[in-house]
Amino acid sequence: MSNISKNTPENEMELLAMDHSGAGELVGYNSSLPGDGTADCSLTIGPQHMNRLGILHGGFVAMLLDNGAALAVRNFARDEITPAVSVSLSVNYIAGVKSGTVTATGRITGGGRTLKFAEAELRDQDGQLLATASGIFRMLDKR
Numbered sequence: 001m002s003n004i005s006k007n008t009p010e011n012e013m014e015l016l017a018m019d020h021s022g023a024g025e026l027v028g029y030n031s032s033l034p035g036d037g038t039a040d041c042s043l044t045i046g047p048q049h050m051n052r053l054g055i056l057h058g059g060f061v062a063m064l065l066d067n068g069a070a071l072a073v074r075n076f077a078r079d080e081i082t083p084a085v086s087v088s089l090s091v092n093y094i095a096g097v098k099s100g101t102v103t104a105t106g107r108i109t110g111g112g113r114t115l116k117f118a119e120a121e122l123r124d125q126d127g128q129l130l131a132t133a134s135g136i137f138r139m140l141d142k143r
Helices: 010-019 022-027 058-076
Strands: 004-006 030-033 039-044 084-093 101-111 115-124 129-139
Touching: 022 058, 030 058, 039 058, 058 084, 058 101, 058 115, 058 129, 101 129
Parallel strands: 004 030
Antiparallel strands: 030 039, 039 101, 084 129, 101 115, 115 129
């Protein structure tokens, strides 16, 4: 089940529920905001996440990186939580992983009023770098 946590007043927790998605439910990732301007998206790897080589499938790697970066944009690009969508994402695969928990940590690197630039790193539970990504995200009007 996908969830998000943040050390904020309860009324902001309702706004953070926007991270709830069918994709998160299906895949089983969890999102959090550590409080340092970054956003995390973690997954405990199961057999359903593996490719035929027995390592975490690259599609899941890209999904975690995209979600971590977009979550940072959505929560830290403006004074208020604002929906954002991916415009482009470039992923660099560095190492494979077979088990454990992986975490994608996203941060904003720049941008203007409607387009933001962000990057994310995926690391295993021992801190080994597995993949990186950089992306462009479009800020949407609040719905």
